[in-house]
Amino acid sequence: MSTIAELAVPAAEFALRHTLEATDDLDVEIERVVAYDPEHVMPYVWFSGTEPTLETVDDALADDPSIEAAERLTDLGDESLYRMNWVDDVTVILHLLTEEQATVLDAQVEGKQWRFRVLFPEREALSRTYDFATDEGLSVEIRKIHRLEENRHGRFGLTDAQYETLVAALERGYYEIPRGMDMDGLSDELGISHQALSERLRRAHRTLVEEVVDIGGSDARDENE
Secondary structure, three states: OOEEEEEEEEHHHOOOHHHHHHOOOOEEEEEEOOOOOHHHOOOEEEEEOOHHHHHOHHHHHHOOOOEEEEEEEEEOOOEEEEEEEEOHHHHHHHHHHHOOOOEEEEEEEEOOEEEEEEEEOOHHHHHHHHHHHHHOOOOOEEEEEEEOOOOHHHOOOOOHHHHHHHHHHHHOOOOOOOOOOOHHHHHHHHOOOHHHHHHHHHHHHHHHHHHHHOOOOOOOOOOOO
16 A cells, blocks of 8 residues: 655755754755656756845855755745756765655755655555665654545545545534534434444544654554544
């Protein structure tokens, strides 16, 4: 089953460390990434900030050892788009993230870390990538994992019944304060027993919590209603 993982890599081990240290309050986000080719995984990067901050970016990029060349393509005042040519050390790390036919969906800087959201064709591909990266001395932190279900309603790990129950509960005010509909009313409307509704909601809530805070719980998750 395809898996989406959110990964964090220190900027000091990856890219733009000097630029981030030389500028204050600079936001960095890739514009587009292309899978399978590490030399072109992050060709376009947006830098956002105040005009005084962006005025220092060109000099910072020129002195940044992670960059071979940077060309400013667009200047919108409070944000600028650059085309980047990275040094070999950066492209090697990108290769670690994409060699398992993974697709980098987005990447951005948060504080002093790069945050990646990567689609892996299977959970084992993520495990192999993580093991290989750490063996190479790269500090990769897995922040979150969830499966990309074939059913669009299952993309958060929910069964169809769980998803439909949560939608009904939300639409009918079950989560409002005060509640617009109680458990008895909701179970009657859904045509299931009070006990079945309670168990279904608990499983759905647990699944959603695991998606947010538990990177290791998805394989052990109960898929029943």
